[in-house]
Amino acid sequence: MDSSKPVKAVKDVVEAAAAKVAEALTSEVPGAPGSAPATVDEPTAPKGPLPPKKEQGAPDTRTPTGAETGAPAESKGQQGAFLTTSQGARLRDTDHSLKAGPRGPILLQDHHFREKITHFDHERIPERVVHARGAGAHGVFTGYGAAQKVTKAGFLAKGKETPVFVRFSTVLGSRGSADTVRDTRGFATKFYTDEGTFDLVANNIPVFFIQDAIKFPDIIHAGKPHPDREIPQAQSAHDTFWDFVSLHTEAQHHTIWNMSDRGIPRSYRTMEGFGVHTFRLVDAAGETVLVKFHWKPKLGVHSLDWEEAQIAAGVDPDFHRRDLYDAIEAGAFPEWELGIQVFPDTPEETFAGIDLLDPTKIVPEELAPVQPVGKLVLNRTPRNFFAETEQVAFHLGHLPPGIDVTNDPLLQGRLFSYVDTQLTRLGGPNFSQIPINRPHAPVNDMLRDGFHQHAVHAGVAPYRPNSLDGGNPFTTEENAFLDLPVVVAEAPKVRANPASFDDHYSQVRLFWLSMSPVEKEHIIRAYTFELGKCYEQAIKERQLQCLANIDPVLCAEVAKGLGLPAPEPTVPLADVHPSPALSQIGRMWPADGRLIGIVVDPAVGLDDVGPVRRAVFAAGMVPLLIAPYGGVVDGMPVQRTFATARSVEFDAILVAGAPAPAADALPVRDAKAGAAGSLAVDPRVVLLVDEAWRHAKAIGAWGNGLTVLQEAGVAGTPGVVTAESGEDALTAVQQLLAAHRVWERFPASVA
Numbered sequence: 001m002d003s004s005k006p007v008k009a010v011k012d013v014v015e016a017a018a019a020k021v022a023e024a025l026t027s028e029v030p031g032a033p034g035s036a037p038a039t040v041d042e043p044t045a046p047k048g049p050l051p052p053k054k055e056q057g058a059p060d061t062r063t064p065t066g067a068e069t070g071a072p073a074e075s076k077g078q079q080g081a082f083l084t085t086s087q088g089a090r091l092r093d094t095d096h097s098l099k100a101g102p103r104g105p106i107l108l109q110d111h112h113f114r115e116k117i118t119h120f121d122h123e124r125i126p127e128r129v130v131h132a133r134g135a136g137a138h139g140v141f142t143g144y145g146a147a148q149k150v151t152k153a154g155f156l157a158k159g160k161e162t163p164v165f166v167r168f169s170t171v172l173g174s175r176g177s178a179d180t181v182r183d184t185r186g187f188a189t190k191f192y193t194d195e196g197t198f199d200l201v202a203n204n205i206p207v208f209f210i211q212d213a214i215k216f217p218d219i220i221h222a223g224k225p226h227p228d229r230e231i232p233q234a235q236s237a238h239d240t241f242w243d244f245v246s247l248h249t250e251a252q253h254h255t256i257w258n259m260s261d262r263g264i265p266r267s268y269r270t271m272e273g274f275g276v277h278t279f280r281l282v283d284a285a286g287e288t289v290l291v292k293f294h295w296k297p298k299l300g301v302h303s304l305d306w307e308e309a310q311i312a313a314g315v316d317p318d319f320h321r322r323d324l325y326d327a328i329e330a331g332a333f334p335e336w337e338l339g340i341q342v343f344p345d346t347p348e349e350t351f352a353g354i355d356l357l358d359p360t361k362i363v364p365e366e367l368a369p370v371q372p373v374g375k376l377v378l379n380r381t382p383r384n385f386f387a388e389t390e391q392v393a394f395h396l397g398h399l400p401p402g403i404d405v406t407n408d409p410l411l412q413g414r415l416f417s418y419v420d421t422q423l424t425r426l427g428g429p430n431f432s433q434i435p436i437n438r439p440h441a442p443v444n445d446m447l448r449d450g451f452h453q454h455a456v457h458a459g460v461a462p463y464r465p466n467s468l469d470g471g472n473p474f475t476t477e478e479n480a481f482l483d484l485p486v487v488v489a490e491a492p493k494v495r496a497n498p499a500s501f502d503d504h505y506s507q508v509r510l511f512w513l514s515m516s517p518v519e520k521e522h523i524i525r526a527y528t529f530e531l532g533k534c535y536e537q538a539i540k541e542r543q544l545q546c547l548a549n550i551d552p553v554l555c556a557e558v559a560k561g562l563g564l565p566a567p568e569p570t571v572p573l574a575d576v577h578p579s580p581a582l583s584q585i586g587r588m589w590p591a592d593g594r595l596i597g598i599v600v601d602p603a604v605g606l607d608d609v610g611p612v613r614r615a616v617f618a619a620g621m622v623p624l625l626i627a628p629y630g631g632v633v634d635g636m637p638v639q640r641t642f643a644t645a646r647s648v649e650f651d652a653i654l655v656a657g658a659p660a661p662a663a664d665a666l667p668v669r670d671a672k673a674g675a676a677g678s679l680a681v682d683p684r685v686v687l688l689v690d691e692a693w694r695h696a697k698a699i700g701a702w703g704n705g706l707t708v709l710q711e712a713g714v715a716g717t718p719g720v721v722t723a724e725s726g727e728d729a730l731t732a733v734q735q736l737l738a739a740h741r742v743w744e745r746f747p748a749s750v751a
């Protein structure tokens, strides 16, 4: 008898089961690394390159001068069946260097070894000096036509579609830092318009720390880790940050936004974006208006709870990146509307008494409504992080005809800084020829040579005037960028701000008074935490003085937490009208792409789980089954086990069963198993529900699942629904999700 036969039969069964799991995982739930399941054994014969994953897209195939090449995007990747050198010679072996005998030294002549190692040694480029940590996606922008009465920019025309690339980022952390830190988020959009690239380099906070760009190195040096120990990473809870913002009080407005829930977004998909500065739009007749740009997310503005953010930073440092990519892969394409606030272009450059050149001020939406002018949909993830997300280069001077800048002194400085830094970061002046940066409008400049020149320029006369190239290229009036002849008032050359920039507190107070009680609690908590992490008493006292100038309640509550007396204000408290539009709470939003964790107990029947799972998919959300062990249960893939699941990943929890403690529910094996003392139910399930409850998430249970609610002590509390069936539980949970959280669970102590 051939003894290998039973072994082979077992192996076949195991492989078939593994293939089924792999297929289930890749076909339904986002996150699988490749476009096809991997095999257990290392493949021995080439099968041809795998296609990219269905949701991935690469930059358009354009020449360095913007012309369409017609080549498929795959043509750029080196993805063939046979390994070659960089020059295309096929290789026999890449696992052993060429040596003088198996035990001898490596030979200098090993050109493959040298090429491979040399290239590897130079793989890194400097990370961005700020906004180093980011995630990007491709998409499309469609104009509504509404902006055409104020600008001639063609990409805003009705129905006009323009490809875009968006990069979201944190500001302070290094490339490898966690996503969910308390920080401002970047929201930079490259519109590849037919009339030249437009970069809207925005943030998720509408004001900035400083009024003059010359202070940028100061605020960044203060916010970055301390220069001696290089800690703390990616956060503002340290002495140098608070030292600066409490002395340079124009930073107080931006700071309160960071201390609010805006500083810890739930997702990039749930962030607003703001161009911050006032821009100038010009129409076909040369008439101008002043505008502020806003991005409004379809899913509403939604943030993490602070504890949730901290847990996520540990259990999933890529929380926002993963969320963006998974949502796109699941077909829940993130969407925003671009809107503008429009102001008359008067010589004073003010609106309702607000200086439009002061980047520490907003114009409340109640005074100037945000008018929608187009829609952004992100529908493709990058194929290669480095080539696209890392090499993309934004610049505020990338302006198409119809959009111009103002004299905002922060904006003016930014016009210098971005290209300047990219010269170093991207290794020379030709970074606009990197595929992700190539314009889609024809490029006909007279810039020549330099490091990494990709264009093969024809012609002999890259200068003007010339006769040798027939005088080409010519300048034109036709749809050309117009430097508006804005009048600059006669004035002495000074290093000074306008007097209107001196008001550092009134809008901070406006923001505070516009918050709901629970949002105010979160702000108090954030200041108390951050200042509590400072060592220097003087810095805490100085910041408390700033808080006193914002609001006595805010100051008193934070002072209590710090164990310090609350000072009296040193400036009169501003008499301001709250702006309800600044609060995140009180509206209802779609639940697209939200993650629903479903706890199952494979020891009992799972008949009712399949329909719930399908209903979650049908509602445009993503179901993730959580079971005691991995693999497939009842034909459905298990995406999380009790060991790998953590509540922060889910927007809501459905409890379909009350699984008994699994074999690995031992504190020594899984720290989470020690967290709750239940004997009847796996303690990690109890912790999951308990945490979800603490973070005010919707929880639904039916059947045996009700036992878990009892064990966690949450039964009958707000936002915890029990139902006859899984589908009923889902319907109730979905309704709760529309408000983002079960806000009643956070009792507020301040009004």
Ligand code: HEM
Binding pocket: 127, 128, 129, 130, 131, 134, 167, 168, 169, 185, 186, 187, 188, 201, 202, 203, 207, 208, 212, 213, 214, 216, 275, 276, 277, 359, 392, 393, 394, 410, 413, 414, 417, 418, 421, 422, 425
């Ligand atoms: C309203 C104020 C500001 C906003 C909204 C803003 C926004 C951004 C964003 C979103 C990025 C990331 C771009 C990307 O994803 O590649 C960025 C990067 C950067 N910003 Fe700003 N920024 C502001 C102020 C400034 C100022 C005042 C300066 C300097 C004077 C500055 C210098 C830089 C630099 C050097 C980078 C790195 C660019 C690169 O390496 O490609 N920013 N900024």
